[in-house]
Amino acid sequence: MAKRKWTVADMPLQTGRLAIITGATSGIGYEAALALAGAGAHVVLAARDEGKAQRAMWSIRQVHPAASLEFRPLDTARLSSVREFGTRWRDERPPIDVLLLNAGIASVPRREETADGFERQLVTNYLGHFTLTGLLLADVRLSSASRIVEVASLAHRRGQIRFDDLQLRRSYSAQDAYRQSKLAMLMFGLELDRRLRAAGSPILSVPVHPGVAKTDITRRGDRAGAVERLAGRAIFSLLGQSAARGALPLLYGATSPDAHGGHYYGPDGLWEAWGYPTTADVAPHARDQATAKRLWSISEDLTGVSYL
Template sequence: MTDWTTADIPFLSGKTAVITGATGGLGYETALALAGAGAIVILTGRSDAKGLRAIEGICNRFPNALIAYENLDLASLASVADFARRFAASNEQLDLLINNAGVMALPKRQETTDGFEMQLGTNYLGHYALTAWLLPMLRRAKAPRVVNLSSLAHRSGAINFDDLQSRRSYRPWRAYCQSKLAMLMFSLELQRRSDAAGWGVHSFAAHPGYARTDLIPNGPGTNTLSWRVGRLLQPLISQSAAEGALPTLFAATSPAAEPGGYYGPNGFYELKGAPMPAKIVPQAKDFAAAAMLWDVSATLTGVSFDEIAAAA
């Protein structure tokens, strides 16, 4: 695993992949690699113009790529459900779902269409609902995989069930860390529930380390001392978006990736490097909290895995 690269991705002909937030950054690099391996890749995002440019870029690299773009706004449960309906209407099964899209540390509290705090709603709740809606298509595939993007920031996260939407107190980084902890807890809980219910879905989590993407320049605090110091050190402690996508691609495709696993870079503090098993902090392993988060998510979104599985 130490030297794992995109050259190690197996041939994926006939496999269908959906990637959220795939019009740039990590999602684009993930889509590019999967398309190059022969997969049918569906890029999703909020900007049709960016989607078309992404397709053009991938086709320039791989003229025979089997790719398409679909509009999907994870900050809208209606958009999530609509995408799932469109996908189900034209696809029998789904082999790979990569829940990649995200927003980071918005300076001021914002809300999604459904009234959720924006980071929790976009980074986590939208992906929870999307995965649930796509469960029937995942179950029809052979050894389907779901990869959920977490972050090193999960290590500082805590699930505040008393103020989950940060209405009483909003701090940008605290809300971001909570959302990324929620993604990791969701990934681990999904594997437990899949095993218990016999869904056959293999769940993984990954993080990119410190990858140079638009997510960071577009975040808050770009005039702070810590930001300026970080920019000076960036060449030493960061990696490209293509390198940052490797843990996701390993989790998505490698026979060595273990269901329920979490993968990140193998360098200092997991900032950069080739994929390896990543550190999971104790709060992410709290089974009771994960079960509570799952139930709260079902209530907030109105989407139940069990009901969707039973109706399929």
């Protein structure tokens, strides 16, 4: 990559392009929606809370009055919601140029199991997105400008795929669950790109991470205890960059002609915690293709979605 710092000003015009962003009502997802809408894209805010989505769209239109925006309900923690989203999209079949897989949660202190029988962080951050991508892949425009962008995390470095206890029923901690979900997201992004290349598809899969950004991902309302909330806020206040800066790697991966499929992008500053987009470090265990293939197979079995 060029040494010059990449910013939103370097983003190509997005007129005529359609972007779906999960978790677009706040934080880096909102900032990505704001920037893409400002560049001319039609942005679909795929989110759980319609009220928050409407407020986000109102806020975006205060900055970009001509923004083309749309809300569609999606809860990545519920596979029925993901399937409903995919079914409606397939019925209408508008081509997708950017699928930005951003929705996520963290700091759930006690293990929670969803109606589908999944550990909540794993399904919200990873399995729901695996399902969504499989359902929408046929509607992604066949072009090298088309991007599937998976939001991973620095936390992947200490993550482990617990094949012997994937849902963490025997042993749970909030951090282990988060690290596993983000490692899974990164491995999914890398494996998806390998499969796209093998299939001769021009679509790029580009995993990214925001560094340490000041967002509400660690504020889980009644779920998070006081200690977790205070610790999370202290760390992010001291080390975190703005959500707008944290969104830059997402926007780079989604739009830059210089972004490559199967590469990982994050901030260029100290420890990759803040800064401008650059190639990021992938922990060696995240490059293990045998583990990635095993995870893919298990994910297909768990979600009932098969592709590539």
